[in-house]
Amino acid sequence: MKTLLFILIVLISGALAGTVHGIVNLGIVEPYLDQAIGIENQNLFEAGKEEDTPQFWAEYSAYRDWQKGGQVLAGAILGTSIGALFGIVYAFSRQILPGNNDVKKTFLLAGIMWFTLYLIPFLKYPANPPTVGDGETVVLRAILYLSFIAISGFGAVGFYQVYKRLKQNIKVLALVGYAAFIGMTFVLMPPNPDEVTAPMDLVNEFRIMSVLGVTVFWITAAVILGMLWHKLRPDSEISIK
Amino acid sequence: MRYTEQVTSTVSKPPMLAIALLAVVFAFGLFIVGYDQGHLFSIVQGAEAYEELYMHEMTHDMRHAAGFPCH
Numbered sequence: 296m297k298t299l300l301f302i303l304i305v306l307i308s309g310a311l312a313g314t315v316h317g318i319v320n321l322g323i324v325e326p327y328l329d330q331a332i333g334i335e336n337q338n339l340f341e342a343g344k345e346e347d348t349p350q351f352w353a354e355y356s357a358y359r360d361w362q363k364g365g366q367v368l369a370g371a372i373l374g375t376s377i378g379a380l381f382g383i384v385y386a387f388s389r390q391i392l393p394g395n396n397d398v399k400k401t402f403l404l405a406g407i408m409w410f411t412l413y414l415i416p417f418l419k420y421p422a423n424p425p426t427v428g429d430g431e432t433v434v435l436r437a438i439l440y441l442s443f444i445a446i447s448g449f450g451a452v453g454f455y456q457v458y459k460r461l462k463q464n465i466k467v468l469a470l471v472g473y474a475a476f477i478g479m480t481f482v483l484m485p486p487n488p489d490e491v492t493a494p495m496d497l498v499n500e501f502r503i504m505s506v507l508g509v510t511v512f513w514i515t516a517a518v519i520l521g522m523l524w525h526k527l528r529p530d531s532e533i534s535i536k
Numbered sequence: 537m538r539y540t541e542q543v544t545s546t547v548s549k550p551p552m553l554a555i556a557l558l559a560v561v562f563a564f565g566l567f568i569v570g571y572d573q574g575h576l577f578s579i580v581q582g583a584e585a586y587e588e589l590y591m592h593e594m595t596h597d598m599r600h601a602a603g604f605p606c607h
Contacts, residue, residue: 296550296554298551302554320597324597328600361594362594362596369598369599373565373570376561376563376564376566376569377562377565379562379565383555383562387549413603417603420603424600425606428605428606428607437570437571441570441571504601505600505602508602509601530548532546
């Protein structure tokens with residue numbers, strides 16, 4: 296394994312996919328964030344904590360511009376992070392993933408990771424726009440969300456081990472087992488303690504855009520990592536005797 | 537004089553050093569974007585960082601968009 300090359304293509308593919316995620320979010324998620332923060336502002340005015348003045352809006356506008364820039368930077372950081380995990384899993388699973396080229400293999404793996412690490416936890420603890428979350432419960436919610444991701448991810452790895460050991464005609468039992476395991480976890484894990492007080496249209500549309508943004512990340516990460524791996528083959532060592 | 541060359545292509549496993557480095561990148565990046573509440577900057581700023589929440593505010597929009605819990 297060419298170590299430096301392996302690390303570089305993993306980090307670059309994650310950072311690029313994360314940057315694309317951030318840019319896509321600027322277009323599809325930010326309008327909903329602006330709406331939700333607008334509700335927060337109205338609540339501040341009504342509670343007398345802020346005054347509806349041109350100075351407030353000038354400062355608010357500058358602050359939001361800065362946060363929107365942060366969306367892209369945070370996308371690159373998060374993409375590099377998730378991309379690192381994607382690269383690790385791909386390096387260990389490449390030989391057993393079906394498909395005759397790296398892009399097909401990375402697509403399949405990205406689909407599995409998107410489903411187990413993102414979509415399933417999302418169904419239990421869906422993304423929320425600002426105004427929904429209570430600052431007092433953020434630590435509990437963070438623990439619950441991360442726990443569900445870990446349970447789903449390690450559950451998938453565990454049931455893959457079962458899948459490998461089962462005879463061909465009963466391999467489907469591993470998938471059924473994973474579904475039952477996740478279903479049970481879904482029921483047993485406590486719900487999000489926060490009450491949703493924001494308009495449900497806003498919340499639901501925000502959630503759809505959130506899923507689209509994350510899906511774009513996984514597709515982009517799969518394409519870039521697959522293409523770079525196929526082109527540069529960091530795991531291949533050629534010797535001439 | 538005739539001789540033959542044998543070209544051997546082998547697929548090797550990833551080195552543990554690289555895996556460890558990428559695992560650190562994964563954990564650090566996830567923490568920064570998803571969970572930091574002033575912890576990182578508190579190393580140099582002290583308790584003030586927990587009030588300012590610079591990193592939280594900067595990653596705020598992605599934190600919501602990617603599904604992480606926020607305020």
